[in-house]
Amino acid sequence: MNEQNIIYKNGDFHNASQIDNISYNGVTIYEVLRIIEGKPLFFAEHFERLKNSCVKTSHTCPVEHDELYEILIKLSTKNKQQTGNIKIEVRLDKESHSILIRFIPHAYPTPYMYKNGVKVGFLHAERHQPEIKTDQPEVRNKANQIINDNNFYEVLLVNHENEITEGSRSNIFFIVGNTLVTPPLNQVLKGITLCKVLDIAHEKNIQVEYKNLTLSELQHVDSMFLTGTSPKILPISQIGDYKFNVKHKLLKKISNAYEKAIIGDLKKK
DSSP: OOOOSEEEETTEEEEGGGSOOOOOOSEEEEEEEEEETTEETTHHHHHHHHHHHHHHTTOOOSSOHHHHHHHHHHHHHHTTOSSEEEEEEEEEOSSOEEEEEEEEOOOOOOHHHHHHOEEEEEEEOOOSSTTSOBOOHHHHHHHHHHHHHHTOSEEEEEOTTSEEEEESSSEEEEEETTEEEEOOGGGSOOOHHHHHHHHHHHHTTOOEEEOOEEGGGGGGOSEEEEEETTTEEEEEEEETTEEOOTTOHHHHHHHHHHHHHHHHHHHHO
């Protein structure tokens, strides 16, 4: 998919060819959200995380809730793009800020992947300030290299204690028996889809344990899945020699409930 032509920058819409891609040395905070039927999915949650990320870097969010929502709707209309991913970048330094909003290329899982799961690999790396969604190109570039070289869908980050923390662009859930296991939330980027899964677990009385699993503990895991803006809820079929049940009842229950949550959110708009 090619990047769309119309972008938003600092109060106005422009043709992408008119905007120079200038490198930036300050802090860049970003959100990637999904457009479905011309509407931003789970917009309120994305905006809240964007605002909180700004606060955690000692800045004020430069755009208001309703203003940003209208920008996204207009961007979708101007690009005649009813489905896709939009990236919101807020570039901050001590004296100024800049905001750039645009459609970005996306690759959604195929029906085959949802049915049969995907293969993933590992990357021994840790994010700096993982709870803030900031650009960290070194980790991103290493992850992309491993993914491309091995035809993986994703790589999971492994810290210095051999614990699996999160995907390079996703969160991770393990199913052990009938319990959901996910890393402690203060150690990962708390994705919007992850939060929706936790809401579903609460509503349906599914037990959740916040715990880091090591590589050796994968032998006790029955099922695994990724969560994220593009993958939604995506089963993992294999990591190395470990294979997992992609048809686990709990996985199906959560996936079905998440699809209903999407429909409910879009109806609000």
